Amino acid sequence: xxxxDQPTEMTATEGAIVQINCTYQTSGFNGLFWYQxxxxxxPTFLSYNVLDGLEEKGRFSSFLSRSKGYSYLLLKELxxxxxxxxxxxxMDSNYQLIWGAGTKxxxxx
Amino acid sequence: xxxxxxxxxxxxxxxxxxVKIECRSLDFQAxxxxxxxQFPKQSLxxxxxxxxxxxxxxxxxxxxxxFLINHASLTLSTLTVTSAHPEDSSxxxxxxxxxxxxxxxxxxxxxxxxx
Numbered sequence: 508x509x510x511x512d513q514p515t516e517m518t519a520t521e522g523a524i525v526q527i528n529c530t531y532q533t534s535g536f537n538g539l540f541w542y543q544x545x546x547x548x549x550p551t552f553l554s555y556n557v558l559d560g561l562e563e564k565g566r567f568s569s570f571l572s573r574s575k576g577y578s579y580l581l582l583k584e585l586x587x588x589x590x591x592x593x594x595x596x597x598m599d600s601n602y603q604l605i606w607g608a609g610t611k612x613x614x615x616x
Numbered sequence: 617x618x619x620x621x622x623x624x625x626x627x628x629x630x631x632x633x634x635v636k637i638e639c640r641s642l643d644f645q646a647x648x649x650x651x652x653x654q655f656p657k658q659s660l661x662x663x664x665x666x667x668x669x670x671x672x673x674x675x676x677x678x679x680x681x682x683f684l685i686n687h688a689s690l691t692l693s694t695l696t697v698t699s700a701h702p703e704d705s706s707x708x709x710x711x712x713x714x715x716x717x718x719x720x721x722x723x724x725x726x727x728x729x730x731x
Contacts, residue, residue: 537717549622549709549722550660557717594660602716608659 509533511607513595518613519585527580527593527610535600539578541569542594544609550594553580582612590614617643620712622723629700629730637695637726639710645690646712650720651683654707666693700730 510532519525531539538557542550556562556571556578568581580593592609599605619642629635639649651663664680666672666687674680684696693712697704707727711720 540719547707549725552719552721555719598717603665604662604720606660606662 509597509599509605511595511597511605513593513607513610515608516611516613518615521585521587521614521616523585525582525585525612527582527595527612529578529580529595529607531576531578531595531597531605533597533599533605536573537598537600537602539569539571540596540598540604541578541580542596543591544594545591553593585614587614587616618714618719618721619643620646620710620721620723622710622726624726625724626727627729629728631701631730632699634696634698635700635728637697637708637710637728639693639695639712639723641691641712641714641721644712644714646693646714647690648716649687649693649710649712651685651693651695652709652711654709654725656707660709663695697728700728702730704728705730 513529540555541553543553544550554569561570566583571578592611594609595607596604621640623638649666652660653663654660662675663678664672664674666685668687668690672685687693707725709725711722713720
């Protein structure tokens with residue numbers, strides 16, 4: 508079956524760096540997406556990886572290893588506004604998104 | 617770019633009535649639109665996938681006669697919750713993409729409360 512695993516909750520301090528891991532099992536693979544969702548709001552797109560390696564976009568970076576079925580989202584210089592849930596989603600061979608349950612990122616001052 | 621507009625943002629209705637939610641892609645043509653439902657502190661649940669001009673594909677357990685989806689054009693899809701009941705109260709979110717491999721872009725969601 509298809510499955511996305513990510514931690515339920517993580518806690519970090521303002522200004523720190525945090526890495527949110529995601530492992531995936533999909534029928535075929537057409538890329539890995541990360542979304543941010545603040546409480547009570549809809550998700551917003553953060554990143555897309557389809558090739559191995561690190562994609563950097565400002566304070567946020569995303570990494571993919573297709574051979575390991577593994578991705579991570581790296582958040583640097585954490586700010587209080589980064590408190591949110593981070594959703595990992597894998598795209599299968601039919602271009603359907605398989606969603607993880609999300610990681611709630613708590614940031615303490 | 618890639619803006620998806622969803623209306624209304626919130627709606628309160630009485631049990632037994634119907635509610636229509638609109639989802640529009642403002643600056644791109646959405647070949648596929650998706651409707652999600654999310655209960656508090658739970659993950660996104662895909663309800664149905666709609667392609668312009670064809671019938672929606674519903675996920676297992678979603679009643680197609682209760683949740684009517686119409687994807688009339690490349691920029692508009694609607695979800696109608698018919699004969700709403702309190703258990704239908706939820707956060708409904710639409711999303712759209714222009715190509716199969718493109719990211720999904722989400723509307724702001726509609727918070728439905730059925731009294």
